Amino acid sequence: MKEAAESIGWHATVLDANLDPNAQVSNIQSLIQQDAGAIASWTLDAGATAGIYAQADQANVPIIGVNSEGSGVKYAVWNEIQQCSPGGPAEQTADLIASKFPDGNVVTIGLDVVPSWASVADCFEKAAKQAGLTILAHQSNNSDDAAGAQKLTADMLTKYPDVNAIWAYNDASALGASAAVIAAGKTVSDGESDGIIITGENGDSDAIQAVRDGRLTGTWDLNMVEFGWLIVKTAEDALKEGTAPAKTVLRSTLWTANNIDDYVPPKDRDVSFEELDIVE
Secondary structure, three states, X not given: OHHHHHHOOOOOOOOOOOOOHHHHHHHHHHHHHOOOOOEEEXXXXXXXXXXXXXXXXXXXXXXXEEOOOOOOOOEEEEEHHHOOOOOOHHHXXXXXXXXXXOOOEEEEEXXXXXXXXXXXXXXXXXXXXXXXXXXXXXXXXOOOOHHHHHHHHHHHHHHOOOOOEEEEOOHHHHHHHHHHHHHOOOOEOOOOOOOEEEEEEOOOHHHHHHHHHOOOOEEEEOOHHHHHHHHHHHHHHHHOOOOOOOEEEEOOEEEEOOOHHHOOOHHHOOOOHHHOOEOO
C-alpha cells in the first residue's frame, strides 16, 4: 500500500486493531480527525463500525471495505479466497483433496471470531461436502498462532486418527497442524503421495518453504502486494467522483509441489495498477 501510495504522491498510514473491534473504531476516528482522504478497513464487527463509517461518510471520507461489506461501505476489494464463488479456491481445495481421497475425512481449523474468516470456513465445508468429503470436526484457533493450531490438531488426531486432510484458514494454523501431524509420526502428502493433505492460506514465506520441504501440501497466496496496490487504486478512483467499482476481486494463487518452482517472492514482484489480475 505504501509503495502504491507513493507512486501517485500519496502517503499511507497503517493502524492495527489487533482483532479488537473497539480499537478499530478508535483507529478510524483518529484517521477522520487527521483528515484522511480515504480509509481502507477490514471490518471486525459490522455493528460496531456502522456508526464510525457513517461519520466518515459525513466527512466525505470514502470507506474502502477490505474483504468487508455492509453499512457505510460503498467500495469493497476482496481476495478471491474470501469469495465463495463457483470454481473458486474453496472448490479447488476440496477437489484437490477428493482427487487423492474420494470420500475422504477432513477436519477444519478456522478463526470464528472474525466473520470474514468464519464465512471462508463455511464455504470450504460446503464445497467439501459437495465433493463427497466428510467433515469430521471444526475448531476455532482463537489464539491465531501456530502453537494454538498444533494443540487443536493433536487433540483432533487423537479423536480422529483416520483423518485424510486438514484445512486451515491461514498458514500459521496450517504449519501448527503440520507440526502436530509430524509429531504424531504421520506424514504430509504433496497432494499425490501418501499422507495427510494440509492446506493453508496467505502464501507466507514460511509456508512456501514448507511446501518446498514437503511439510505442507499447499498454500493459497492472497497476492497481498498486488492487493495493497488494488486498495490504493480503488481509493484513488473513489475520490474521482466515485468512479471505483462497488466490488473488485483480486485472484489468489495456489502454490503446491506442482508449481512451487514458479513462485516469485513478494519483494521481487513487478506490480502496477494496470497489470492487477482481477477476477471481477
